[in-house]
């Protein structure tokens with residue numbers, strides 16, 4: 004299994020995981036506790052159109068602020084307290100949802116700190132040859148909180164691979180092994196390393212550009228929720244234009 008990490012644009016045709024810790028991945032994971040389906044929209048105008056056409060709750064932000072005239076912003080804590088009058092939502096966000104537009108992989112999962120282990124396990128279950136984690140970033144530049152959340156998901160992927168790999172495969176030095184495009188990329192390994200000191204990782208997320216902006220806007224509670232590890236077993240899967248909770252075919 005090839006396991007890679009990318010920023011903003013993915014290339015895997017197999018399975019991708021959208022990683023946007025502050026806050027889109029968390030918002031989507033939390034919202035799927037309350038809503039049956041979430042329609043991603045790539046611009047505010049598109050979100051308004053879809054909401055009207057399909058009679059959905061309208062949610063979205065730009066620069067962290069709830070959009071004018073929208074029912075909800077991109078706040079997982081607000082969504083947790085929201086009394087849903089309809090069973091589906093359309094969501095547009097500056098980074099995490101926006102990057103989904105150009106992803107071509109067969110399967111797209113939504114992952115963050117809150118569902119890292121569940122997302123890792125599901126990715127290994129559903130992928131056939133490649134798992135690519137794609138970080139949302141902020142304003143089209145690298146966002147350290149997404150790197151750390153990707154590291155958390157990749158840690159659980161690595162653990163699962165270790166448990167399944169035979170001993171000799173792990174210690175293999177034969178030429179073919181190095182030639183083969185397999186295993187965890189060194190970029191992905193760096194994210195695992197960076198994410199291992201939880202206290203330091205939390206501090207960095209809070210003090211990140213996104214973290215500082217969200218604190219300024221009064222969303223400190225969102226950050227506290229977004230950096231909780233593995234509080235949900237649920238994973239959103241994007242298919243046929245909407246995100247739903249993954250349910251194994253019974």
Ligand SMILES: O=C(O)[C@H](CS(=O)(=O)O)OP(=O)(O)O
Nearest residue numbers: 025026027067096098099213
């Ligand atoms: O709404 C958010 O938290 C961010 C925008 S910002 O980082 O607060 O400016 O959008 P997301 O798409 O969740 O990264």
Ligand SMILES: [Mg+2]
Nearest residue numbers: 023025026098
């Ligand atoms: Mg973000």
